[in-house]
Amino acid sequence: xxxxxxLSLENIHKSFDGQKALCGIDLTIYKGExxxxxxxxxxxxxxxxxxxxxxxxxxxxRVILGGTDVTDWEPNKRGVNTVFQSYAxxxxxNVENNIAYGLKLRKVPKEEIKKQVEExxxxxxxxxxxxxxxxxxxxxxxxxxxxxxxxxxxxxxxLLDEPLGALDLQLRRQMQVELKRLQxxxxxxxxxxxxxxxxxxxxxxxxxIMNQGKILQLGTPEEIYEHPKSRFAAxxxxxxxxxxxxxxxxxxxxxxTLSFGGGTILASGQGxxxxxxxxxxxxxRVRYGREPRQGFTLSGQVKNNHYSGGMMRTVxxxxxxxxxxxxxxxxxxxxxxxxxxxxxxxxDPACAVIVERGWPDEAE
Amino acid sequence: xKRNKNRPPITLLPMALWTTVxxxxxxxxxxxxxxxxxxxxxxxxxxxxxxxxxxxxxxxYLKVFAQSFWVAILTTVFALLIGYxxxxxxxxxxxxxxxxxxxxxxxxxxxxxxxxxYGWMILLRSQGVINGLLMQFGVIDKPLKLLYTFGAVLVGxxxxxxxxxxxxxxxxxxxxxxxxxxxxxxxxxxxxKAFFTVTLPLTMPGVMAGCVxxxxxxxxxxxxxxxxxxxxxxLLGNLIKNELLSAKNWPMGAALSIAMMAVTLLVxxxxxxxxxxxxxxxxx
Numbered sequence: 001x002x003x004x005x006x007l008s009l010e011n012i013h014k015s016f017d018g019q020k021a022l023c024g025i026d027l028t029i030y031k032g033e034x035x036x037x038x039x040x041x042x043x044x045x046x047x048x049x050x051x052x053x054x055x056x057x058x059x060x061x062r063v064i065l066g067g068t069d070v071t072d073w074e075p076n077k078r079g080v081n082t083v084f085q086s087y088a089x090x091x092x093x094n095v096e097n098n099i100a101y102g103l104k105l106r107k108v109p110k111e112e113i114k115k116q117v118e119e120x121x122x123x124x125x126x127x128x129x130x131x132x133x134x135x136x137x138x139x140x141x142x143x144x145x146x147x148x149x150x151x152x153x154x155x156x157x158x159l160l161d162e163p164l165g166a167l168d169l170q171l172r173r174q175m176q177v178e179l180k181r182l183q184x185x186x187x188x189x190x191x192x193x194x195x196x197x198x199x200x201x202x203x204x205x206x207x208x209i210m211n212q213g214k215i216l217q218l219g220t221p222e223e224i225y226e227h228p229k230s231r232f233a234a235x236x237x238x239x240x241x242x243x244x245x246x247x248x249x250x251x252x253x254x255x256x257t258l259s260f261g262g263g264t265i266l267a268s269g270q271g272x273x274x275x276x277x278x279x280x281x282x283x284x285r286v287r288y289g290r291e292p293r294q295g296f297t298l299s300g301q302v303k304n305n306h307y308s309g310g311m312m313r314t315v316x317x318x319x320x321x322x323x324x325x326x327x328x329x330x331x332x333x334x335x336x337x338x339x340x341x342x343x344x345x346x347x348d349p350a351c352a353v354i355v356e357r358g359w360p361d362e363a364e
Numbered sequence: 365x366k367r368n369k370n371r372p373p374i375t376l377l378p379m380a381l382w383t384t385v386x387x388x389x390x391x392x393x394x395x396x397x398x399x400x401x402x403x404x405x406x407x408x409x410x411x412x413x414x415x416x417x418x419x420x421x422x423x424x425y426l427k428v429f430a431q432s433f434w435v436a437i438l439t440t441v442f443a444l445l446i447g448y449x450x451x452x453x454x455x456x457x458x459x460x461x462x463x464x465x466x467x468x469x470x471x472x473x474x475x476x477x478x479x480x481x482y483g484w485m486i487l488l489r490s491q492g493v494i495n496g497l498l499m500q501f502g503v504i505d506k507p508l509k510l511l512y513t514f515g516a517v518l519v520g521x522x523x524x525x526x527x528x529x530x531x532x533x534x535x536x537x538x539x540x541x542x543x544x545x546x547x548x549x550x551x552x553x554x555x556x557k558a559f560f561t562v563t564l565p566l567t568m569p570g571v572m573a574g575c576v577x578x579x580x581x582x583x584x585x586x587x588x589x590x591x592x593x594x595x596x597x598x599l600l601g602n603l604i605k606n607e608l609l610s611a612k613n614w615p616m617g618a619a620l621s622i623a624m625m626a627v628t629l630l631v632x633x634x635x636x637x638x639x640x641x642x643x644x645x646x647x648x
Contacts, residue, residue: 055546075549088547092565101561102551153551 003030005067006189007052007157012061014047014213021047023213025061029157029191034183036192038200039210040236045193046085048210049159052191053082066156076105081150082159085166087142089134095121095145096130102153120148123182140171151182157189164199176202197237201225209233225282231355234280241286241324243279243352244359247271255349261318263298267352278356283327285351288316288343296346300324302337312336316345398618408614416619425603425620432600435589436582439521440529443578444571446522447529451570452563454530455537466534473527481520481591488516488592512594520588528577532646536570537563572639573646580628600624 005028012025022044029035037045050056052063054075063071070078081102089098096117103113121127124144134142143163150158163179164172180203183190194200200207201221208218209232217229228234231242245258245265255266258277271277287296303315303323314337316324324345337343398416400408419425454465472480487493490507498504510516540563548558564571586601600620607617636642 053550055550074554075546076552076554080550082547082550084543084547086541086543088541088543090544090547090562101548101553105552105557149551 003033005029006031006065007191008064009048009052010062010064012048012051012058012063014044014051014056014058020213022051022058025213025215027208027215027218029189032187032189033205034180034190034192034203036194036200036204036207037210037215038194038197038207038237040195043210044213045195045210046161049082049161049191049193052157053080053159054078055082079153079155080157080159081153081155082161083146083150083163085161085163087134087146089142089145089149091134093134094130095126095132095134095137098134098145099130099149099152101149106153116152120152123151124148125178139167140175143167143175147179147182151186151188155188157191158183160190160192162193162195164194164196172196172199179203201237209236211236226351227353228280228355231278231280231360234353234355239283239325239327241281241283242355242360243281243322245277245279247273247275247277249273253349256354261298261300261322261324262320263318265297265352266295266347266349267354268350269354271354275357276359277354278359279352280355281324281347281352283313283325285347286316286324286326286345287347288314288326288345290337290341290343292344293346295348296344298345300343300345302339302341302343304339305336316343318345394618394621396618397614398622400615402613402615406612413615416613416615419616420619420623428598428600428603429623431598432583435517435521435597435599436579438518439525439582440575440579442518442522443526443529444575447526447574448533448571451530451533452537452567455534455540466531469527469530477524478587478591481524481588484516484520484523484592485511488519511592512596514593514597517589517593517597517599520592521582521585524585524588525578525582528581529574532574532577533567533570536567536573540566569639569641569646572635573641576631576635577647579631583624583627 007027007029009025009027012022013020014022025044025048027048037048039045047056051058052065054070054073054077058071061071062069065078065080090101093101099117099120100113103116108116117130118127121129124147126141126144126148129137129141129145134145137145143166146163160179164175167175176199179190183203192200192203201224204221206218207221207224209216209224209230211232217224217233219227224233225237228237228240234240234242243260243265245260245267248257248259248264251257251266256269256271258265258267258271258279260279267279269277287293288300289296298318300316300318303317306313306315311327314326314328316326318324397408399412399414401411401413401415403409450469454462457465485492488510489495490509490511492510494510495504495507499507544566545558545562548562549555553561583599584601584604586599586605589597589599589602604617604620604624607613607620611617632644635647636644639646641647
């Protein structure tokens with residue numbers, strides 16, 4: 001299926017007071033998709049969003065919107081709307097006037113504005129709230145008004161800057177579902193910014209992992225989660241064991257064999273014998289038990305168990321002193337094993353992914 | 365030991381004494397004077413009379429009132445037109461430059477205003493700096509009459525009171541959440557539209573406070589119109605001064621003062637109402 005490109009960023013660079021904020025962002029966004037930029041604070045994701053909105057101008061590079069170079073356009077000319085992190089509702093206007101703001105600027109007839117505002121309030125489940133002032137709303141309600149104020153303008157792209165950051169966990173989950181529903185219903189392209197991996201995985205069609213002003217990896221949530229391409233991506237999303245291993249060769253099934261933790265482990269990927277590589281292994285992919293099973297190539301000892309609600313985290317110690325973190329339903333394979341139990345350990349070779357050639361610096 | 369919570373602390377006593385002696389007593393004295401009769405030669409006759417208040421309606425006095433308000437309104441308008449952009453751009457400067465600009469404005473403000481008004485006389489008189497420069501560059505042949513005009517009074521008033529306007533607006537511009545302005549731009553507003561629909565309404569408390577802080581003193585200031593207007597522009601302040609010092613009509617001067625205070629209070633009431641600033645915090 002040929003997808004229509006709605007927005008592309010080409011080699012965007014931006015510095016603030018000599019500090020590099022963005023170092024060559026290239027990004028293509030398709031019409032109707034939900035794209036999330038995920039990264040820690042200070043990674044440049046908000047700057048990227050502001051450059052798309054026209055609130056910052058890039059030092060270098062181009063912003064192409066709907067086939068037109070809008071790099072030097074004023075923000076009001078772009079037909080892109082933003083939901084700000086702080087909501088930025090106009091405190092001197094009631095909800096109705098906040099939502100109608102963009103429509104009034106475009107000289108939409110009064111009756112039409114009234115109708116559309118009411119539809120929007122309906123859509124964000126705040127019917128009858130038109131007369132309220134922003135100060136009379138709760139955080140979640142302000143959030144909905146901010147969304148309504150943006151989408152009423154039918155933007156070609158909606159930019160959302162950590163819109164759920166200020167809400168509590170329950171409300172955040174509920175709003176995630178609602179946002180996704182809105183996005184699918186309206187068919188608007190969403191560019192969403194968050195540092196919350198769960199949010200990104202739940203809602204996105206594609207995720208771009210950002211760090212230090214670069215997009216490290218771009219892909220579907222599954223690709224990002226199952227096949228992280230960097231140690232950063234592996235550690236930022238989900239929980240991973242980072243293994244420093246040395247390639248020894250290949251087994252009969254074509255898996256890469258590596259020496260690690262006093263034994264031989266299996267992984268997927270390419271490597272020359274003798275090469276040092278860094279692997280990422282999701283904590284929930286590790287299997288262990290008292291009895292050896294097919295593919296259990298390591299042995300070790302249970303160090304301790306941490307119970308955290310629906311999840312059990314277990315630390316295993318290998319003979320070489322390395323530790324493996326395992327998370328699961330608390331049953332491993334044979335149920336919770338007491339500390340000190342000798343166990344056999346293994347995993348599906350496809351789950352151990354090479355994220356780096358060589359080993360990370362010890363100093364890090 | 366129980367303390368009576370309604371009793372104000374003893375430390376407020378000096379303040380209360382000060383206010384009583386220097387504010388309340390003179391006020392009551394002026395109020396009392398305004399209801400007395402002028403003595404034939406000097407002072408007052410302690411006899412109740414409403415003559416002075418009836419006199420307020422005399423067209424001569426009404427004209428001074430009207431002129432005073434006209435000057436006060438013009439002063440406020442010009443101070444606002446000059447003060448707003450100044451305050452706005454100062455507040456948008458990088459932090460380290462802001463205090464420098466404010467200092468440059470405030471340092472002359474701390475010198476005696478009479479001295480500064482004499483400075484304006486030197487600038488404005490017919491052989492003064494402005495006329496000299498204009499003639500030097502051949503813009504004019506004969507000196508313009510600048511001093512002792514209504515315009516000169518206005519210039520002096522605006523000059524003297526501008527800092528009040530600037531500081532009040534500066535404070536409110538500093539408090540503006542600029543993401544709101546960005547939001548308005550993002551929603552399709554041009555720079556001007558964003559300013560008039562978002563920035564200006566958000567800085568309205570400062571604008572109102574500034575207007576009150578300029579309007580009220582400009583009704584009462586007398587030495588500026590004396591010096592720059594050549595006593596031709598009679599304002600309320602001048603009138604009160606004349607009644608008290610020259611005409612020696614103390615009851616009339618007192619009645620005019622009370623009338624002026626009534627107007628001032630009315631302006632403050634209006635300010636309280638429209639700015640929803642009940643405690644007058646914006647005026648501090």
